[in-house]
Amino acid sequence: MASIKVLMFGDIVGRVGRRAVVAVMPELKKKYKPDLTIANVENLAHGVGVTPSTLDEVRQAGVDFFTSGNHIWDKPEVVMMFEDKNLPLLRPANYPLGVPGRGVALVSISGNRQILITNLMGRVFMPQQFDCPFRKIDSILEEYKEIPRAATIIDFHAEATSEKVAFGLYVDGRASAVLGTHTHVPTADAEVLPGGTAYVSDIGMVGAKGTVIGVDKKNILKKFLTQMPAAHEMPEGGVCAVNAVCVTIDETNQRAVSIERIYREVEII
Ligand SMILES: [Fe+2]
Ligand SMILES: [Fe+2]
Structure with missing residues (x-):
């Protein structure tokens, strides 16, 4: 069987997340030998948005292609970055x-x-x-139906697990993988669906432990207790x-053979 491997990181949050990707890439590349490595970068720059230098940092580490979500516009320079038509970064297609x-x-x-992403x-x-x-x-798959490819990968960036599960079942058999992002919390439901689509509701983040989805807990706890707005502070290490x-x-039929969860912990100074 001619097979390809795709490695994908969930939302990378801030400096700690970027440094962790840099730290784990050599080991993961050696172990999994991915043909393509993808990461969701909507929280790459200090927790919100993406900038040229932060994207560069993870590209240099060996991540090939990038997806995003609702936070993609939070750093205004991304609009200028999108002027480069070859920039390996997607924003959600349903804007x-x-x-x-x-x-x-x-x-x-x-x-x-x-690979279609x-x-x-x-x-x-x-x-x-x-x-x-x-x-x-439906319209994207119709538009690309004649284009020969080894795989079709979808980053489904959503909050509700019900919508994610429904979307996975809707697409099953028509894409190689539906990989969930956005909540930053990993789910234990990674599986290959009956039609051959690898599915996970959420990959989970690359971000600091002991935080509230990557953000320093102090102000967030205060916000929950007082209902007052709070500044998001990012941990430095x-x-x-x-x-x-x-x-x-399996690239001959684009069906997934397996999906494996990967978890590492890295100390960032
Ligand atoms: Fe996120
Ligand atoms: Fe998001």
């Missing part, structure tokens, strides 16, 4: 027409092969008015949880 950036990409890997936002518990992700994935998955795909 309204005309929004900067792209939500779908064909990525070349070794052996003259291509797309990024979609869920709508449940999200304040924005996104286009329907279910109808959007500490033990970082690294959550990722490795999906193995």
Whole structure:
């Protein structure tokens, strides 16, 4: 069986998360030998958004391609970054027409092969008015149906596990993997669905332990106790949880063979 391996990190949060990816990449590359490594970078720059230098840091570490989510616009320079049509960064595909950036990409890997990657936002518990992700994935798969490729990978960035599970079942058999992001909390439901789509509700974050989804707990606890707004402070160091998955795909039929959860802890000084 000709197979390919895709390694994907969940939301990388701030400096601690970036440093942890740099630290674990050599070991993960050696162990899994991925054909493509993806990461969600919506929280890359101090917890919100992405900048040229922070993206560069994880690219240098060997991450090939990047997805995002609702926080993609939080650093305004991303609009300028999207002027580079070859930038290996997606924003969700179901933003309204005309929004900067792209939500779908064909990525070349070794052996003259291509992988289709797309990024979609869920709508449940999200304040924005996104286009329907279910109808959007139908139109994307229709648009690319004649394009030969080794795999189709979807980052489904959503809050509600119900919407994520429903989306996975909706897509089952039509994509190689539906990998959930956004909540920063890993779920224990990684499996290959009956139609051959690898699925996980949430990969989980690459971010500091002992925090509230990557943010220093002090102000967040105060916010819950007082209902007053609180500044988000990012930890400068500490033990970082690294959550990722490795999906193995049979490239002859694009079906997933397995999905494996990866967890590491790294001390960041
Ligand atoms: Fe996030
Ligand atoms: Fe998000």
